Amino acid sequence: MKPSRSLSVIRGASVALSLLALAGCTELMQKDQPVLTSRIYVANESSNSVTVIDGATHKVIGTVEARNVGTHDLSLSRDGRWLFATNLASGNLSVIDTARLETIASIHTGSRSHVVTLTNDNRHAWVANIAEDNVSIVDTESFRILGTIPVGKGPTGLTFSRDGRFAYVSNQGDKTVSVVETASHRVIKTIPVGTNPHFLVLGPDGRIWGTNTGGQDIYVIDPATQDKLASIPVGPAPQQIAFGFKGMQGPNAYVTVSGLNAVVVITADPRNPRKLEQIDVGDRPNGIWANPEGTRIYVGHEGSHDLRVIDTGTGEVIATVPVGRKPIRVVVSR
Amino acid sequence: MKTGRAMGGPHVPGFRTTRRQAGVLVVFVLGLSLLPPWGSITASAQSVQVGTARNAIGSLVVVRPDGIEARLQTRGAVPLFERDVLRTEAASQALIELRDGVQVALNENTSFKLLSRWEKAKGITQIIRLSRGEIWVKTGEGAKRLEVETPVATAAVRETEFNIKVQEDGQTVLTVIQGIVEFGTAFGTCPIRASTISYGVRGKRCTPPAPTEVRPATTWADAVLK
Numbered sequence: 001m002k003p004s005r006s007l008s009v010i011r012g013a014s015v016a017l018s019l020l021a022l023a024g025c026t027e028l029m030q031k032d033q034p035v036l037t038s039r040i041y042v043a044n045e046s047s048n049s050v051t052v053i054d055g056a057t058h059k060v061i062g063t064v065e066a067r068n069v070g071t072h073d074l075s076l077s078r079d080g081r082w083l084f085a086t087n088l089a090s091g092n093l094s095v096i097d098t099a100r101l102e103t104i105a106s107i108h109t110g111s112r113s114h115v116v117t118l119t120n121d122n123r124h125a126w127v128a129n130i131a132e133d134n135v136s137i138v139d140t141e142s143f144r145i146l147g148t149i150p151v152g153k154g155p156t157g158l159t160f161s162r163d164g165r166f167a168y169v170s171n172q173g174d175k176t177v178s179v180v181e182t183a184s185h186r187v188i189k190t191i192p193v194g195t196n197p198h199f200l201v202l203g204p205d206g207r208i209w210g211t212n213t214g215g216q217d218i219y220v221i222d223p224a225t226q227d228k229l230a231s232i233p234v235g236p237a238p239q240q241i242a243f244g245f246k247g248m249q250g251p252n253a254y255v256t257v258s259g260l261n262a263v264v265v266i267t268a269d270p271r272n273p274r275k276l277e278q279i280d281v282g283d284r285p286n287g288i289w290a291n292p293e294g295t296r297i298y299v300g301h302e303g304s305h306d307l308r309v310i311d312t313g314t315g316e317v318i319a320t321v322p323v324g325r326k327p328i329r330v331v332v333s334r
Numbered sequence: 335m336k337t338g339r340a341m342g343g344p345h346v347p348g349f350r351t352t353r354r355q356a357g358v359l360v361v362f363v364l365g366l367s368l369l370p371p372w373g374s375i376t377a378s379a380q381s382v383q384v385g386t387a388r389n390a391i392g393s394l395v396v397v398r399p400d401g402i403e404a405r406l407q408t409r410g411a412v413p414l415f416e417r418d419v420l421r422t423e424a425a426s427q428a429l430i431e432l433r434d435g436v437q438v439a440l441n442e443n444t445s446f447k448l449l450s451r452w453e454k455a456k457g458i459t460q461i462i463r464l465s466r467g468e469i470w471v472k473t474g475e476g477a478k479r480l481e482v483e484t485p486v487a488t489a490a491v492r493e494t495e496f497n498i499k500v501q502e503d504g505q506t507v508l509t510v511i512q513g514i515v516e517f518g519t520a521f522g523t524c525p526i527r528a529s530t531i532s533y534g535v536r537g538k539r540c541t542p543p544a545p546t547e548v549r550p551a552t553t554w555a556d557a558v559l560k
Contacts, residue, residue, distance in 0.1 A: 067452075102454075103454075104453065104454040104455070105451065105452060105453040105454065106451065106452045107451050108417075108449045108450075108451070108461075124520060137520045139520075143451060143453060144451075144481060144483075144488050144490065144518070145463075145483050145488060146487070146488055146518060146519060146520040147484075147485060147486045147487060147488075147504070147519060147520050147536070148485050148504075183537065184536070184537035185486075185520065185536050185537045186536065186537060
């Protein structure tokens with residue numbers, strides 16, 4: 001009895017000590033592990049500013065003056081530290097320090113600078129200048145412009161392939177997409193796509209998805225062949241695309257369709273696209289972005305000057321956040 | 335008023351007003367002192383003269399941002415502003431002076447835009463965006479940062495003298511006469527020293543500096559510098 005009682009005591013003490021140690025570890029882990037909350041950034045074209053929103057609470061953290069005119073597009077560095085914003089009217093790129101929430105540089109890229117996208121290694125920011133038919137390459141450390149690449153007429157959209165070997169630039173005036181080889185900075189192919197092509201984004205399948213804002217469809221380009229793979233009707237004036245999941249189902253493409261005041265949801269399978277649902281939102285939805293998990297979709301509205309948060313599981317709007325005037329672009333930190 | 339008396343003691347109108355005014359003044363002055371210099375820089379960047387066109391052989395055309403043109407055909411003093419585009423045609427050359435004593439000579443068939451970049455940490459950097467042709471540049475002592483952008487490269491300088499030429503497809507030829515030029519394309523940067531030449535080509539790193547006789551590269555500017 002005595003040995004077994006002692007054993008029980010020792011066992012009990014061990015368990016208690018283990019629990020204490022575990023509790024200590026948990027506390028330590030909680031202290032050391034940073035709280036991962038995403039941030040939502042909204043470019044307000046008519047307010048010349050960027051609204052910063054907490055991704056968890058949907059409260060506005062602050063508003064950053066872009067120190068330029070016509071804040072239009074945004075691109076966030078992978079570490080979330082720097083936000084690059086084009087300013088359509090002034091032709092300048094603003095560089096925003098996201099920790100301090102202030103603009104720290106202003107770079108003239110070209111007339112009607114429309115979109116900005118960071119290269120996959122974040123060393124350069126590529127900016128499409130509509131009125132100059134070119135793309136400026138900005139060094140993200142020195143902020144020097146290291147060159148320009150001539151593309152088609154009126155470049156408006158820009159994205160990179162998964163491997164970074166190619167950049168895709170949509171040309172509103174030519175109704176085409178230029179494929180730029182990033183190793184040579186030369187256009188290697190021009191793909192006809194449709195009326196007034198605008199926004200471009202890299203899809204979860206590695207394909208390039210774009211909107212024909214002057215038409216009623218979106219299209220998909222296969223980087224393996226550099227051909228247009230599909231054209232998918234969604235409704236009048238499609239603007240931008242994000243990808244998310246509806247529970248087990250997905251990935252799905254969420255498309256802001258300005259002419260319908262809705263987000264149209266289709267399967268992100270260009271060979272078998274099916275419309276899944278249409279979510280009514282505010283006036284003239286434009287910018288759209290998903291949270292990293294694909295469970296929330298954030299939509300900016302040019303007309304109603306707000307951001308709406310959609311729960312992809314239910315397809316319902318769960319929050320509306322007033323932002324600046326004419327919000328165009330939405331990006332979310334990773 | 336009751337509240338005011340209760341908080342501020344006996345009501346002496348003149349004294350209270352003076353203190354309030356003084357308080358407002360202090361807050362105003364403090365507020366002004368806390369304003370970043372950026373606001374005034376951008377406000378002035380739209381209208382402050384950034385240089386002067388001094389001399390032209392043939393004709394120098396200055397195109398303002400609103401499309402209005404000014405011309406210099408001999409010696410003169412045409413003011414230059416941010417975002418002006420300067421252009422020479424065939425058989426024309428010109429000389430301009432930028433702030434901080436920077437001299438820029440334009441060879442024939444040359445065009446560039448006058449720009450600047452603002453950085454909170456470094457202030458203003460003057461930029462010459464050379465789209466075609468050839469320029470000779472000499473910066474003064476203690477000159478601030480200046481950059482010459484071409485379609486494929488950028489030359490960043492301080493106290494230097496150099497010649498830069500844009501050829502077909504944006505290919506850029508840099509000849510450094512004095513000092514060091516930080517010359518870079520999107521594929522890499524090379525410091526180019528005096529009496530050497532480097533080429534910037536689309537899709538490639540700038541070539542390593544090669545020794546060169548610099549005088550022939552700049553003889554074209556002699557006429558306009560006289």
